[in-house]
Amino acid sequence: MKRVILLLSLSLPLVAGVKNLPLREALDMVKHDNLEVKVARFNEQMQAMEVKVAEGMNYGSLDVTLSGMRSNDALNVFGFKLMDREATFGDFGFSQFLEPIGNALMAANNGQLTPQMLQGMSSILEIQPHDLNYPGARNNYQTKLSYMLPIYTGGKLTEYKHIMESMYRMSKYDTQKLLNVKIYEVKKAFYDISLVERYITNLSKIRKNINTLEDVIRNMQKEGYAKEMDLLEVQARKAEADSMYNQAKLNRDLAYQFLSFLLNRDISSIHKVSARAPMPHVDKHTLELNNIDIQKAKLGLQISEMAVKVEKSSFLPTVGGFAEYGSADNTLFNDFTGKDSYTFGVQAKWNIFNGGQDDARLEKAKLKRLQVRDQVELAKKGIVLKAKKLKTEILSADADIKSYKKQLQFAKRVYENYRTRYEEGLASITDVLIQQSKQLESLLKLLTVVNKRNTKIFELESIINKGGDV
Numbered sequence: 349m350k351r352v353i354l355l356l357s358l359s360l361p362l363v364a365g366v367k368n369l370p371l372r373e374a375l376d377m378v379k380h381d382n383l384e385v386k387v388a389r390f391n392e393q394m395q396a397m398e399v400k401v402a403e404g405m406n407y408g409s410l411d412v413t414l415s416g417m418r419s420n421d422a423l424n425v426f427g428f429k430l431m432d433r434e435a436t437f438g439d440f441g442f443s444q445f446l447e448p449i450g451n452a453l454m455a456a457n458n459g460q461l462t463p464q465m466l467q468g469m470s471s472i473l474e475i476q477p478h479d480l481n482y483p484g485a486r487n488n489y490q491t492k493l494s495y496m497l498p499i500y501t502g503g504k505l506t507e508y509k510h511i512m513e514s515m516y517r518m519s520k521y522d523t524q525k526l527l528n529v530k531i532y533e534v535k536k537a538f539y540d541i542s543l544v545e546r547y548i549t550n551l552s553k554i555r556k557n558i559n560t561l562e563d564v565i566r567n568m569q570k571e572g573y574a575k576e577m578d579l580l581e582v583q584a585r586k587a588e589a590d591s592m593y594n595q596a597k598l599n600r601d602l603a604y605q606f607l608s609f610l611l612n613r614d615i616s617s618i619h620k621v622s623a624r625a626p627m628p629h630v631d632k633h634t635l636e637l638n639n640i641d642i643q644k645a646k647l648g649l650q651i652s653e654m655a656v657k658v659e660k661s662s663f664l665p666t667v668g669g670f671a672e673y674g675s676a677d678n679t680l681f682n683d684f685t686g687k688d689s690y691t692f693g694v695q696a697k698w699n700i701f702n703g704g705q706d707d708a709r710l711e712k713a714k715l716k717r718l719q720v721r722d723q724v725e726l727a728k729k730g731i732v733l734k735a736k737k738l739k740t741e742i743l744s745a746d747a748d749i750k751s752y753k754k755q756l757q758f759a760k761r762v763y764e765n766y767r768t769r770y771e772e773g774l775a776s777i778t779d780v781l782i783q784q785s786k787q788l789e790s791l792l793k794l795l796t797v798v799n800k801r802n803t804k805i806f807e808l809e810s811i812i813n814k815g816g817d818v
Contacts, residue, residue: 365614408497431676492674502664665698745801752794759787
């Protein structure tokens with residue numbers, strides 16, 4: 349029973365979700381727990397393996413081959429016997445060749461050599477040896493170690509490795525860019541939730557004011573100073589405020605669900621942040637030094653220069669070495685060292701003509717390098733321009749916020765004034781509700797421009813790469 353209670357107590361925080369989560373902890377969570385970031389890091393690891401593949405090409409390849417065959421083909425059988433080091437003169441059909449020669453020598457020794465025998469000797473080379481042409485079937489088992497090593501490739505393998513290393517760095521930039529997006533989304537979710545909470549708080553005050561106004565009208569109605577229509581009009585406004593209040597709570601719940609998705613865990617509540625996000629410091633030097641798109645463009649330029657070197661290597665010779673060691677027999681693994689053999693050598697290859705293909709590829713690589721060089725400059729200027737545009741929009745939003753704050757303060761005072769006048773019989777309930785609508789409108793404008801400003805702030809932070817290194 350105690351174990352069950354302990355397990356339940358341990359699982360309660362997971363079920364209830366994280367409460368009062370600070371923004372700093374949320375940013376740490378998204379770096380390690382976000383599923384999209386995890387997928388991107390797997391891509392990094394796979395790209396790192398490509399670097400090892402490229403490096404391994406410099407060390408050549410060693411293969412072991414085990415083959416088993418059976419054949420009665422004359423050429424194969426004779427070749428099998430040579431590989432097995434078991435070939436004999438009998439395999440050439442010498443039994444048919446030596447018999448007429450031996451008879452002729454005996455006859456010569458006995459003085460019985462005749463012209464017919466000499467004529468028969470002249471046709472001995474026309475004999476088709478049966479043992480050579482029609483051998484019996486034979487097995488062949490061959491075990492062989494083969495090693496091939498690129499000795500010189502004109503720098504192609506070296507540049508290929510450098511390209512793979514650069515692609516690994518590119519994958520890290522991609523991860524960082526994705527992480528910046530997730531940090532942007534987490535910050536926006538925090539500030540959106542905080543703004544919605546403030547909106548809900550203000551709506552609660554407005555609903556409270558409407559309830560107070562409704563009580564005033566009921567009391568005035570008892571005294572004969574208010575009409576039934578006044579009460580109905582206030583109740584209609586109350587229903588509208590309740591609908592806005594419920595919609596705001598639903599939006600807050602949706603923002604929490606999105607935040608939980610980003611952090612890959614259930615978030616019940618957050619530690620509220622200030623209404624306005626702080627303005628980051630930004631200048632041209634910082635942008636060119638930290639911006640991910642600019643860094644990717646610069647790395648792309650380096651890769652294009654490596655590609656030019658790869659194409660230049662096509663005009664240089666390639667040299668490779670190889671070595672083989674093995675053994676063959678008609679029985680598997682029989683007397684391996686007694687019948688072993690080796691072969692080694694070096695091969696050089698140099699293409700001297702292929703219809704101008706290498707020239708065309710080299711020129712294409714050079715053009716690509718020039719194109720990427722211009723793309724780097726375009727990225728620099730484009731990012732700087734975008735940062736300036738965002739900064740201008742943020743400063744404009746700051747001015748709007750000041751204006752809307754004053755409008756909201758004024759709208760609150762006007763509403764309070766009209767409510768007092770209504771109680772004194774100097775204004776209609778419609779006038780009071782109109783002023784309350786203006787107050788709510790000013791509040792919505794203020795929260796909207798604050799949200800817009802925060803969004804621009806987070807975009808600017810993503811551009812200057814404030815998310816940190818991967």
